[in-house]
Amino acid sequence: MLRIASIFVLVIIVAVGGGYLLAGFAAAPAIEVMRPRKAVGTDGTLEMVVHAEGRLSRFDAFLEQQGQRYRVFSLDDPSSGTKIQQEAENRMRVTAPLGKRAIPALRPGPARLTVTAARPVLYGLRTLETIASRDLELRFTPPRLSIASRHHFVNHGGAEMAVYRVSPSEVESAVQVGDTLYPGFPASGAGVTNADLALKVSFFALVYDQDLGTAIRLFARDEAGNTARANFDHRIFPKPMRRSRIEITDEFMRRTVPDIVEHSPELGSLPLSTDEELLQAFLRVNGELRRKNADKIASFAAETSPQIVWEGAFTQLSNSQVESTFADHRTYFYKGREIDQQVHLGFDLAVTANVPVHASNTGKVLYADYLGIYGNCAIIDHGMGVQTLYGHLASLDVKPGDRVTKGQTIGRSGMTGLAGGDHLHFTMLVNGRMVSPVEWWDPHWIEDRVMRKLREAGAQAAPASATAQAR
Ligand SMILES: [Zn+2]
Numbered sequence: 001m002l003r004i005a006s007i008f009v010l011v012i013i014v015a016v017g018g019g020y021l022l023a024g025f026a027a028a029p030a031i032e033v034m035r036p037r038k039a040v041g042t043d044g045t046l047e048m049v050v051h052a053e054g055r056l057s058r059f060d061a062f063l064e065q066q067g068q069r070y071r072v073f074s075l076d077d078p079s080s081g082t083k084i085q086q087e088a089e090n091r092m093r094v095t096a097p098l099g100k101r102a103i104p105a106l107r108p109g110p111a112r113l114t115v116t117a118a119r120p121v122l123y124g125l126r127t128l129e130t131i132a133s134r135d136l137e138l139r140f141t142p143p144r145l146s147i148a149s150r151h152h153f154v155n156h157g158g159a160e161m162a163v164y165r166v167s168p169s170e171v172e173s174a175v176q177v178g179d180t181l182y183p184g185f186p187a188s189g190a191g192v193t194n195a196d197l198a199l200k201v202s203f204f205a206l207v208y209d210q211d212l213g214t215a216i217r218l219f220a221r222d223e224a225g226n227t228a229r230a231n232f233d234h235r236i237f238p239k240p241m242r243r244s245r246i247e248i249t250d251e252f253m254r255r256t257v258p259d260i261v262e263h264s265p266e267l268g269s270l271p272l273s274t275d276e277e278l279l280q281a282f283l284r285v286n287g288e289l290r291r292k293n294a295d296k297i298a299s300f301a302a303e304t305s306p307q308i309v310w311e312g313a314f315t316q317l318s319n320s321q322v323e324s325t326f327a328d329h330r331t332y333f334y335k336g337r338e339i340d341q342q343v344h345l346g347f348d349l350a351v352t353a354n355v356p357v358h359a360s361n362t363g364k365v366l367y368a369d370y371l372g373i374y375g376n377c378a379i380i381d382h383g384m385g386v387q388t389l390y391g392h393l394a395s396l397d398v399k400p401g402d403r404v405t406k407g408q409t410i411g412r413s414g415m416t417g418l419a420g421g422d423h424l425h426f427t428m429l430v431n432g433r434m435v436s437p438v439e440w441w442d443p444h445w446i447e448d449r450v451m452r453k454l455r456e457a458g459a460q461a462a463p464a465s466a467t468a469q470a471r
Pocket residue numbers: 344346347348424425426
């Protein structure tokens with residue numbers, strides 16, 4: 001009887017011991033810290049995800065600096081401003097404020113973030129713990145910004161240029177118009193003589209659908225997330241926007257819509273047999289595809305050259321009939337009833353079929369292919385976010401990567417895409433946003449808005465050696 005009992009006890013000991021060891025092989029919590037990666041500023045955020053089976057017995061984050069330990073987060077007692085999301089049964093995301101505003105005692109310099117997560121196993125007899133840590137740099141001084149150029153006149157729907165200084169020179173900086181950032185490029189790329197790295201040039205725009213009262217100012221943000229803003233003098237000029245009505249006929253839709261649908265896989269397959277199906281497809285093309293095309297066009301801004309490669313005024317297609325306004329609010333009618341409204345962003349330059357279309361200025365071809373409502377379309381980059389677009393071409397003579405000079409033939413005029421007749425659809429782009437080309441065709445505008453400011457910036461900039469001696 002005693003023997004049976006001792007075997008029983010032994011079995012229990014083996015079972016418990018084995019279980020204890022096996023529990024050690026169960027998965028410990030996994031920690032992933034998304035932010036911050038390297039630097040922390042005044043208003044930083046800790047963002048992390050923990051993966052764990054079952055309940056967590058501990059989940060916290062501390063920042064250590066010069067022997068002091070500051071609590072950033074604790075699951076037991078989350079501070080205000082902390083967000084905890086149970087994203088799945090075994091995945092929790094935490095965002096908590098981490099910076100000088102949340103922990104005023106922090107000082108600039110190195111610090112170490114340590115995150116600990118633990119979960120009980122084997123009825124609480126064992127704990128599986130994971131510790132993740134990251135070395136961080138704390139910086140609380142915001143970048144410094146100041147305007148260098150004078151007289152900024154912005155036409156609604158048009159562009160402008162500013163020259164400014166930012167330090168440290170390597171931080172992200174831009175002219176901010178509402179929510180839109182127009183990045184600044186080193187002024188040396190605009191041919192400014194003696195330009196040091198802190199001097200930047202930004203082309204920006206107040207686009208047609210932004211309010212006349214939209215804030216326009218300089219913006220900078222460093223790696224630690226410290227931001228700076230600075231106002232600069234500018235005047236906004238309203239521009240009348242034209243309204244027009246467009247009659248859509250079955251003949252027009254039969255000629256344009258099937259071809260566009262065939263070239264635009266993003267629309268999927270659309271039935272096009274009946275007049276009603278054709279009309280529905282036209283509305284998809286005129287709305288949804290127009291927006292998708294605009295997004296694609298905007299994406300080429302990222303490929304712009306940091307150097308200005310254009311020279312002098314942009315040229316308008318010769319012998320073409322020009323419409324008088326940019327951003328034409330068009331109302332579409334079909335058999336007497338209103339079916340759609342869109343804003344036409346660009347200039348339609350009426351010409352006869354198959355006339356040579358020239359590069360409006362020197363640049364590099366980024367796109368030369370079919371592009372939805374624009375049919376055969378070319379996009380040329382001229383540097384610092386300035387680009388031109390040519391639509392409805394019958395044929396293209398260039399390919400992406402080609403360097404083109406002002407006046408070089410890039411294709412022939414036509415009526416591909418959503419075009420009622422032979423014409424060139426031409427628009428200027430500033431950082432992917434469509435702006436009126438009228439300004440860029442005008443040598444006086446180019447001189448006063450761009451060249452004058454670049455010359456003045458060059459005259460102000462001290463020679464590099466003199467700057468070094470002054471320090
Ligand atoms: Zn057009």
